[in-house]
Amino acid sequence: MDNFHQLIKGFQNFKQKYFLKEREYFESLERAQNPKTMVVACCDSRVDPALLLHCKPGDLFVIRNVAALVPPSSMAGTPSAVMAAIEYGVKHLNIEHIVILGHSNCGGIHGLMEPESIQNETYIQDWVNIAAPALDRLQELTGDEPHDVRERHCEEGAVLVSLDNLLSYPWISTKVEEGTLKLHALYYDLAAGDLYRYSPESEDFLKMRLKG
Numbered sequence: 001m002d003n004f005h006q007l008i009k010g011f012q013n014f015k016q017k018y019f020l021k022e023r024e025y026f027e028s029l030e031r032a033q034n035p036k037t038m039v040v041a042c043c044d045s046r047v048d049p050a051l052l053l054h055c056k057p058g059d060l061f062v063i064r065n066v067a068a069l070v071p072p073s074s075m076a077g078t079p080s081a082v083m084a085a086i087e088y089g090v091k092h093l094n095i096e097h098i099v100i101l102g103h104s105n106c107g108g109i110h111g112l113m114e115p116e117s118i119q120n121e122t123y124i125q126d127w128v129n130i131a132a133p134a135l136d137r138l139q140e141l142t143g144d145e146p147h148d149v150r151e152r153h154c155e156e157g158a159v160l161v162s163l164d165n166l167l168s169y170p171w172i173s174t175k176v177e178e179g180t181l182k183l184h185a186l187y188y189d190l191a192a193g194d195l196y197r198y199s200p201e202s203e204d205f206l207k208m209r210l211k212g
Contacts, residue, residue, distance in 0.1 A: 026057070035061040038089045040082075040162065041101040042068040042108065047188060049101055054194070067108030068101055069130045070162040073169050082167075088170060096181060098166060102159035103188040109134075109155045109173045130165070131158035156205050159185045160198065 019026055035058060043064040052061055063085045089095040106129040111133055112119040112128040119125075122159045134157030138150060145153075163185050167173045175181035185198035187205050196205035 018196060029058045033058055033061075033093065035059055035089075035093060036095065037061070037097040037099055038063065038086070038093075038095045039069055039099045040065075040068050040086070042066065042103055042106060044103060045101045046190060047101070052101075052188060061093060061095060063083075063089075066124065066127050067106055067112075067131060067158055068103075068160065068162060069108070069127065070163040070165045071130050075130060087171070088167075090175065090181065096182060098172075098181065099186055100157050100159045100162045100166075101183045101186045102186070102187065102192045104152060104155060106155050106158075109151065109158055112158075113151060113154055131161050131166065134158040134161045156187050156196075158197075159187060163198075 036059040037059070039053075040063045041047060041049045041065060044158050046092055049062050049064075050057075053060070055128070063082060070082060070086070071080065075110075086098075090098075108124070108128045110129065111121075112131055115125070118128070131154075134154050137157055140156050141153075161210055163183055165175065166183060172181065176183060185205070187196040187198075188194075189196065195208045197208050198204070
């Protein structure tokens, strides 16, 4: 998208092709929202959760930030935009699923692994440090793998760190224990266009097979 005028043109296209043709549906959204799934995704412009998961307006409650990170309760500041959104989704919208969606070629994780690349960027440094446990595990478990392989391991590990961090909030862990809230970890491969889902049984991200 080259300029702001294209955004306006895009809105006109949305109004004509979607809003006016599905007026009844959008009127229902005006009255209330009732999404069942929350997605915590990266703010990377190439990874749009609604587009990747083929969802309509109203289907997803989306939170986007650098590297799709969720801070643990011990690091969540006041105020915290990420935790405010998660709290609203869980407590007011009664979300039934929370998905952490990571992806390949993530600039935030690259900054975590190559701190010199963000040495003058305090806010980014502080934020990506949430995923430091993934980097620590990587250094413990991997050896002579190529950098791109190590980076992928760290990207996947960061998704699991965020998933674990969600459980540090009692109002989330209680719902998970009761079975009214389920947590999921997904990883999107930009190059291949493949989606991977974490399997606790195999302790790995497994490629999701397309049906039909």
